[in-house]
Amino acid sequence: MPRLAIDHRYMLSSLGRLLAIPSPTGYTDTVVRFLTGELEALGLAVELTRRGAIRAIRPGRREEGARAIVSHLDTLGAQVKLPKDNGRLELVPIGHWSARFAEGARATVFTERGSYSGTILPLKASGHTFNDEVDAAPVGWQHVELRIDALSRNRDDIRRLGIETGDIVAIDPQPEFLDNGLIVSRHLDDKAGVAVMLAALKALQDAEAETPVDIHFLFTIAEEVGVGASSVLSHAVASMIAVDNGTTAPGQNSDEFGVTIAMADQTGPFDYHLTRKLVALCRDNEIRFQKDVFRYYRSDSASAIEAGADVRTALITFGVDASHGYERVHTHALRSLAELITAYAVSPVEIKRDFKETSGVRGFTRQPSGEAEQELSPAIEDEDLKR
Known part of the structure; x- marks a missing residue:
């Protein structure tokens, strides 16, 4: 079965509804x-862990060797560090992001x-008061504060409002869905990924697609x-x-169109065989793609491996401009990702040894080890190679 049709309206509607719900780490109920x-x-x-991570299993022909998406x-977000004498709030970030994008x-x-x-402002926010000092202000979380709309x-006023150290601060996403397919918003990382998964699941359900494994x-x-x-x-x-x-920026190969398949992040290479299967699925299903390597990036996969999970991992991304800032993506990338997920879900299992957690070497994978075969131009004769 080839890639499945994606309900584009449902995907964008899901993204809009997700963005409307504040969910900085620690405030996700x-x-x-x-x-x-x-x-x-x-x-x-649906199964929930104690703290609220979600597992929902779509049954396939067998449970062993299941695939996870x-x-x-x-x-990202912030927390109240301290109430200040001026009635404003000192903040610390939740996650890794620059105060430059909080201002x-x-x-x-x-x-x-x-x-x-409220509004996050630099300590010197008024040009009428501070003149050129506004432009000379340093960047950092110690140089911004939250002005409360109260x-x-x-x-004492802060205390009467009931605001305390440790309270969670959510950054408003301010999403814009443009007619040309571009979406501009904070928190596309990773609510766009959640919307992609919902759209892929809906496509599988609508088509009553059978998968080889759960x-x-x-x-x-x-x-x-x-x-x-x-x-x-x-x-x-x-x-x-x-x-x-994925990060579309100078020195990166990611794009706001198509699927960007990560070959490695800061924790090292992703699984050789799984990433190449995804590349092959893109080629076979005419899904636009490119590859990239991320130097200052880690994902859900890294934490699973570090926790001891012996699973093959891969990372597929939608190219985002200005990640962890004012992010932008194109719907083409989101639809392409959803299509790839459907193609992967229904594809046959090639490494059947993976049905068991451990086994002997029989059926173990192989990677190319010989010299690459060169495709010669017709203009190159055998005699030319001897010179």
């Missing part, structure tokens, strides 16, 4: 409940009593702080593909 409802509406039973629900952001701080909106002029749809809640898929995998899973953003 609401988005977990939302996604659980979506998965159940698509016909899958994973993305993460958590996003000017609208945000929401969640307290035990309720929430307050009467708050000192520490497909585990996994959604983690702490990838941005390095935890990722460390505790949601079952022993039945033999291979796992992470769906996340």
